[in-house]
Amino acid sequence: MCMVVMVILMSAVSATLSVAVSLQSSAKSSKEADYAVVLAEAAVDRALFEMQTARDIEADGIGNGAGALGGGNYTVTCTPAWGTGTEYTLRGVGVVGRIRRGVQAVIARPASNVGFFGITNVRMSGGLVDSYDSSGGSYVSQAGAGHAGSNVTLGSNGNIDLSGAPEVWGNATPGPGYLVTGATAGVSGSTAPAAAPLSFASVPYAPPLSSSGAFSGTQTFTTGSYRYSTFTVPGGETATFSGTVELWVDGNFTISGSGSGVLSAGAKLVIHHGSGDFTISGGGIINSNQSPADLKVESSTTGDVTVSGSAAFFGSISAPSAAGIVSGSGGIYGAFTANSMNLSGGSNLHFDEALGSGGGAFEVRVLLPFKP
Amino acid sequence: MSQRPVMPLRFLMVLALCIGAFTAMSSAQQGDDPTHDPARGKIDELLDKWRTSRTKIPVEDLAQALAGTGRGSATYLCELVDNKRHTIPIRAVAMAIGRQRQQGSLATLTRLLEAPEVNERVAAVEALELFGSRECLDLLARTLDEERDEVASRAEAALLVPGHPREILVQTVVGRLRHAKDKGRVARVLGRLGGKESRAALLELLSEPNERSHLAALQGVWCFEDFGDGSVVLQCYRDSTVVAVKKQACLVLGKLGFRSAVRDMIDALRSEDKGLTANAHWALGKLTGLKLKADSDLWEQWWTRTGREQTRTSGS
Numbered sequence: 001m002c003m004v005v006m007v008i009l010m011s012a013v014s015a016t017l018s019v020a021v022s023l024q025s026s027a028k029s030s031k032e033a034d035y036a037v038v039l040a041e042a043a044v045d046r047a048l049f050e051m052q053t054a055r056d057i058e059a060d061g062i063g064n065g066a067g068a069l070g071g072g073n074y075t076v077t078c079t080p081a082w083g084t085g086t087e088y089t090l091r092g093v094g095v096v097g098r099i100r101r102g103v104q105a106v107i108a109r110p111a112s113n114v115g116f117f118g119i120t121n122v123r124m125s126g127g128l129v130d131s132y133d134s135s136g137g138s139y140v141s142q143a144g145a146g147h148a149g150s151n152v153t154l155g156s157n158g159n160i161d162l163s164g165a166p167e168v169w170g171n172a173t174p175g176p177g178y179l180v181t182g183a184t185a186g187v188s189g190s191t192a193p194a195a196a197p198l199s200f201a202s203v204p205y206a207p208p209l210s211s212s213g214a215f216s217g218t219q220t221f222t223t224g225s226y227r228y229s230t231f232t233v234p235g236g237e238t239a240t241f242s243g244t245v246e247l248w249v250d251g252n253f254t255i256s257g258s259g260s261g262v263l264s265a266g267a268k269l270v271i272h273h274g275s276g277d278f279t280i281s282g283g284g285i286i287n288s289n290q291s292p293a294d295l296k297v298e299s300s301t302t303g304d305v306t307v308s309g310s311a312a313f314f315g316s317i318s319a320p321s322a323a324g325i326v327s328g329s330g331g332i333y334g335a336f337t338a339n340s341m342n343l344s345g346g347s348n349l350h351f352d353e354a355l356g357s358g359g360g361a362f363e364v365r366v367l368l369p370f371k372p
Numbered sequence: 373m374s375q376r377p378v379m380p381l382r383f384l385m386v387l388a389l390c391i392g393a394f395t396a397m398s399s400a401q402q403g404d405d406p407t408h409d410p411a412r413g414k415i416d417e418l419l420d421k422w423r424t425s426r427t428k429i430p431v432e433d434l435a436q437a438l439a440g441t442g443r444g445s446a447t448y449l450c451e452l453v454d455n456k457r458h459t460i461p462i463r464a465v466a467m468a469i470g471r472q473r474q475q476g477s478l479a480t481l482t483r484l485l486e487a488p489e490v491n492e493r494v495a496a497v498e499a500l501e502l503f504g505s506r507e508c509l510d511l512l513a514r515t516l517d518e519e520r521d522e523v524a525s526r527a528e529a530a531l532l533v534p535g536h537p538r539e540i541l542v543q544t545v546v547g548r549l550r551h552a553k554d555k556g557r558v559a560r561v562l563g564r565l566g567g568k569e570s571r572a573a574l575l576e577l578l579s580e581p582n583e584r585s586h587l588a589a590l591q592g593v594w595c596f597e598d599f600g601d602g603s604v605v606l607q608c609y610r611d612s613t614v615v616a617v618k619k620q621a622c623l624v625l626g627k628l629g630f631r632s633a634v635r636d637m638i639d640a641l642r643s644e645d646k647g648l649t650a651n652a653h654w655a656l657g658k659l660t661g662l663k664l665k666a667d668s669d670l671w672e673q674w675w676t677r678t679g680r681e682q683t684r685t686s687g688s
Contacts, residue, residue: 123521161521171650179594179623181556184587185616190650192623 029099035072036101037369039094042069043076044105044367047090051082051107063090072096093372102372113170115152115351116332118341119200119320122156126164126346129154132333133353134291139333150188152351156341157197162186164346200320200337203300205274207248221245233259235282241269252276260311261285263295273299277306278319284311284330292316292334292352305338308345316355411445415452422461431464438468446474453480457492466495470502478507485511493523501530509541513548516557528557532564541565546573555588563595571599578604583614590620594627602630609636619651626655631683634659638675641668 047063049055056062063078076092090105116122116129131152132142142148152170154160160174162182171189172180180191207227216232223243231249233239235257241247242264253273255261260283263269267288278299284307287295295315299305305319308328316335317324324338331348335355343349418437422429438449449469452460466484469477481503484496497515500508515527531541545561546569552558559577562570574596577589586608593599602625609621622640625633637659640652653666660679664670671679 125521161525163521171647179560179591181560181591182554184620185614187647189647190654191619191647192651192654 032096032099033101035070036094036096036099037103039069039072039074039096040092040101040103040369041094043074043092043094044090044103047076047078047092048105048107051078051088063088091370091372100372102370103367104370105367113151113153113351113353114155114173114198114337115170115335116341116343116349117153117155117198117337118160118324118339119157119198119337120340121158122154122160122341122343124154124160124162124164124166124168124341124343124347126166127343128167128169128346128348129351130167130169130349131351131353134293134333135354138290139350148350149353151353153189154349155194155198157194170351200318202320203298203318205248205250205272205300207250207272207274209248211248211250221247230254230276232256233261235259238262238283240264242267244268246270246272248272248274250274253278255280255284256282259283263287263289265289268294270296270298273297273301273305273319275301275303277301277303278322279304279306279308280311280313281306281309281328282311284309284313285315286311287314290314290333292355295334302339307332307336316352409444409448411442412448414441415445415448419460422464431461431467434461434464435467435471438465439471446472446477450477450480453484457484457487462492463495463498466499467502470499473503473505475505478503478505481508482511485515490520490522493518493520494526497523497526497530501533504536506537506540506544509536509544513544513558516548516561517553524554524557528561531561538565538567542567542569546570549573549577555585556591559588559592560595563592566597571596575604578608583612583617586612586614586617587620590617590624593624594620599628602628602633606630606633606636609633615645615648619648622648622651622655626658629659631659634679634683635675638668638671641666641671 046065050057050062058065062082066075073095076090079089087108092103094101130147131149132139147169150169153173154168155173157175159178160172160180166186168187172187172191174180174193175197176193178193184191209225209227211227211229214230215228218237220240225246227248230251231253233255237259240262265288292314297317299319299322302321304325305322306325307313310328310330312330314333319338322338324341326343326347327345333350334352449465453465481496481499485493487493500512512527512531516524518524542565549558562573574589574592577585605621605624609618612618637652637656641649643649649666
């Protein structure tokens, strides 16, 4: 009898212990599973960071990565390879112990017609905004009745103020809750506010070479990278760029008076600008091919970025922290993004549709778990 | 017995009195002499420091220091603005005048508001904002018509700063509406101020028989936090033959959530004007919560199946 009771008691204790151990194991698995999901999400975030800053942190392709973090491991892959499409699938996998969890995100960077964007506000006095496609010929060949195409958006995350009698052959899109004010009759397309503000990655300034001091005068720059503390082309001087040139300028960049820059036929130029003011006026930069894709300005300044004068500017400017100022009769063929945009003196802005993602904004279209 | 020395004592007393009187007169003269005013001295010292300093002194800090230089400084600051504008940090000096709120300074600020340089006119607006008197509100309301957008928009912002006596502010701005060249800006200020009087002024503007007034009024209604019934806006949309007015009305109807406008918006999808179609589509999204494409057939199907009934039962 006692033996029976003891067996029953021991069975009960054993059962209780089993349940307790099982619960503990289950709790541990649950924690590990949660952490594995966190790792998978972190992997996708890291890939998205690489995409937004266009940086390949581990030289394994933008959007790909692997690593260890807090007792677990993660990997992330990007398909198709970055730069080959407009929609990408990021698959992040987190591994903790024997538990694997996956998170999948579909990221889109659609071809955008946001040609000219002032993040906080846009002021336009007179002038014209339209679009053309440089891959289909010159602007003049596509223009008729005073303008070319209307596949362009003049945008802002704030208000857009129009005065004088501007013509916007396309959309004028203010930020959510904001307005197009003033002379709105000249906008051919939508004036409805955007559903969500556009976000712009800051432009990093990290020159990979040491400075050669201040530049001022006439010189021909052949293929290669150059860095100066300031860059000035005053009256009577010419800076010629031939080949593929990368120019880093720490401080003020100025072309003025009868000074000019020349982008030779077939040349490509990227100007990285750090701080101070960036001014193109006077003779401007003559883009021999008139191909906006061949001239890029990327400025991280919080000062002024000014394009003025009678020389046309063929290129794209990304200056999301700067005050953008456009005036004069030369006009811009390409795209321009700045923190604020002041367009005066009847400036003409012609968005080049061949530039595609002028807005540079990413959309996360889908975010789902998956079983790796 | 010897005589008391009366004469020398009297002489000394008279001499002492004369010296005392002379000293008092000299001090009084020095007090009247502006070059000896301690406030001027402090102002000059601050401005010299500003001129010679290698690092920029923040405008706010300089303005505060100038404003705190004591009695009588307002007169000197006004003199500097009137006569030596180009040699002083105009923004800081104007702000100091604004902070001191001396009635006699208004004439200087009024003149500064008409200065040839844009930055000087902006400085005047900032000073008037700080001053905040009824006359200042009136001047700011007039400045809404400024040719240069930088000045007008600064005046707009100055009027909307909290702290102004609301009733007086609304009356001042409503009073400005009739004479304004840029009614849109005035209407937007009224919209942001809100209230019964602002609403009445905007409705009156909407009833005027010209498209510019309609556009201006619609911008004001857009800025209104709780305008209420959109029937007047819908009527304006239906009556107007101007595309710009119709486009603006679509946006306002969408923002107001005036569901009685749904049928009109669906009809607008068939317009030849792409801008009107786009704005009507945006409004439909707001009014119905649906994310259908800008396809008139698609919306007609929705209207036939469920939309008409939903709109009838929910009202606007």
